[in-house]
Amino acid sequence: MEEWWKKATVYQIYPRSFMDSDGDGIGDLRGIIQKLDYLKELGVDILWLSPVYDSPNDDNGYDIRNYHEIMSEFGTMADFDELLEEVHNREMKLIMDLVVNHTSDEHEWFQTKPDFYIWRDEPNNWRSIFSGSAWQYDEKRARYYLHLFTKKQPDLNWENPEVREAVYGMMRWWLDKGIDGFRMDVINLISKDPLFPDDDKGNGSMHYMNGPKVHEHLKEMNEKVLSHYDIVTVGETPGASTKDAVIYTDPANKELNMIFTFEHMELDQAGEKWDLKPLRLIDLKENKEKWQHALHTVGWNSLYWNNHDQPRVVSRFGNDKEFREESAKMLATCLHFMQGTPYIYQGEELGMTNVRFDSIDEYRDVETHNMYKERIELGFSHEDIMQSIYAKGRDNARTPMQWSAEPNGGFTTGTPWLSVNPNYPEINAEQRHDVNSVYTYYRALIAFRKTLDIVTTGDFTLLYREDEDIFAYERKRGDDTLTVYCNFSANSRTLPRPSGEFLIGNYEPPAGEEELELRPYEAVAFYDEVK
Known part of the structure; x- marks a missing residue:
């Protein structure tokens, strides 16, 4: 099959924050439909939709209650079908977020199929990525279940062939609808060490990141599902090295087309994500060089500065004050002329910045609140914790898209689910009419990638x-x-x-x-x- 995705540019949509069509303060599918011409004008080829499935929203849709239904706040399956048709009518493609390391604890499987999940009589010492123990006691079953993320996100048991077949059936259902691929959420965490040993050197991640059967599972997924469709796949793979990446993306291995690396996103932290240190540009250059060389002839790179989990790059690696436009364009130039498929996160093409809310109560992200509570109990000062949130909090990326200088940036006529960044009167999508804007510059970069084979x-x-x-x-x-x-x-x-x-x-x-x-x-x- 043609590797059409090598010259493509991907645009990530975080539906809750993209465009609200009905005034309830929450972005929705009809809002996305309204803005498709904007995306076509930008020149992007693939739209990646963060989860829109039915969910109780403990982790903003990454806790899925029903894979075959649309979250009511976002609309209906008829709205989704119309969105897909309108995307294809504009000769763009649509990929879905595949979240199959875990489900919601409200999923029917968790209620009726306990063997679909991972249970122990006693917990080990693994920690959740969102703070605290990775194990939760279930009164009904009188056992503990594993949740690498929130306690409402129990991990699926990929050792169970029934789990895998159920997942593959769901994937086929979406692909038969006509979607063009998947971004696979934390896909390299699906295989755990079956002995579940304590981890006295860390948080347990050494026993489940790139776990013992992950390649076996992905090969089976490819054989049974992916290879039967002309699609693109990208795996989110925290902790994956270049050596791992070559295995995941080597076409001969028949696993994935590309993965997301996290190494360059960890260069401005001292240990944990929230422990800040200045970026050394030399470190960033050497990291990018390593990944460019490692996957040059085998596999393929994904290129990104931003996504729904990362702060705004212009505030992170650039200067979001007196040189905001210059540094936004510079960072885009640096990335888009490398080898790989670039990913633009909504608002990046406008030079949107991090936000600084006065109170912790204005933040919505579960990871941020868990960390704040844990660090207050450990004796950190409120001021120090807020500095970490201003720099690294996920809500930096999740503030609503800034469409205009109208109230709430034109995102909603109601009260937004998360406050809009106050700088929306100056930074918004009206800049697309300005030949010198960040938006227009992104258009030019995207066009060069299509015409210059050297890229x-x-x-x-x-x-x-x-x-x-x-x-x-x-x-x-x-x-x-x-x-x-x-x-x-x-x-x-x-x-x-x-x-x-x-x-x-x-x-x-x-x-x-x-x-x-x-x-x-x-x-x-x-x-x-x-x-």
């Missing part, structure tokens, strides 16, 4: 490796060269000008013929094509 297939060479401010690299394909310079600082720098014609940049084209002065957060790309 898809070229070699990657890191330049200025030890430079603490400049991220520069070269892509080569035959005699053709694409050179990208990105200044990650507010300092101006002078470097030798690379060969080739100026392709794109976030300032006016540079003037010098031999030297290149990189202004604060400047990005430039040059293309030397040998005719």
Whole structure:
């Protein structure tokens, strides 16, 4: 089958925060339908829909009660069918979030099929990713069940062949509807060490991340389901190394098309996610180089700065104050000219920023509240905890999409489920009419990926490796060269000008013929094509 996804750009929609069509403060499927022309104009090829299934919403839809129904707040299955048809009418594709490491504890399976889940008479010392023990006592069954996430998200027992067949049947049901693939939530956690040993060196993750049978399960899934459809798959795989990634994505292994790595998302933390440290650009460059080389000839990279679990990159690795637009464009340039399939998270194309709510009560994310409670009990100060939330909290990504300068950013006529970032009058989608906007710049980058084969297939060479401010690299394909310079600082720098014609940049084209002065957060790309 044609690897159409290699030249594609993916746009992630977080439905709850994208567009509210009925004024209840919650985004919905009809709201997405209203904005499809905006997405088509941007130039994206694939829409990734975060979960829209029926859910009690303990973890914003990642706790699924019924895989075959739509969450009532989002609409109906008829709305979904119309959305899918309208996406295809615009020659775009739609992929769904596949959440099959766990379900909701309100799922019929948990009520009637205990063998579909993981039980023990006594808990081990594994910890939940969302704080506390990973085990919850069930009064009715007088046993403990495993939940790597919230206690309302019991883990499925993938050792049980009935579980796997039930999951595969559900996947076929959606694929037969005509969806174009899956983003697979924490898919490398589905296989646990069957002995469930204590983990005295950590939280238990060494016994379930990239577990003993994960490749066996994915090969079976591919054989029984995925290989029968012309689709794209991307696996979310926390803790996966480049060595793991090659196994997951090598076409010969018949598992997945690509995975999400987390390594570059952990470079600005000291240990746990909430323990902050400044990013060293040298670390980021070396990490990106490692992944570009490891998957260059075997497998395929996914490229992302943002998603529903990550803070806004312009606030994280850029400057969201005086150089917000420049750094938003620079970060996009740095990412989109690498080899792989880029993922844009809603609002990234506008340069949306992190938010700073005054009170913990204004936050909605269960992970944030669990961490706040745990750290207060451990003696951390409120002020220190809030600094971590401002930097790393998931609600940074989940504030509603900023469509206009109208009240609530044009997201809703009601009261939004999560407050809109107060900067919406300045940062919103009306910028799409401005030729110099972040949105227009993203349009240009997306278009280059479709026309320049060097982006898809070229070699990657890191330049200025030890430079603490400049991220520069070269892509080569035959005699053709694409050179990208990105200044990650507010300092101006002078470097030798690379060969080739100026392709794109976030300032006016540079003037010098031999030297290149990189202004604060400047990005430039040059293309030397040998005719």
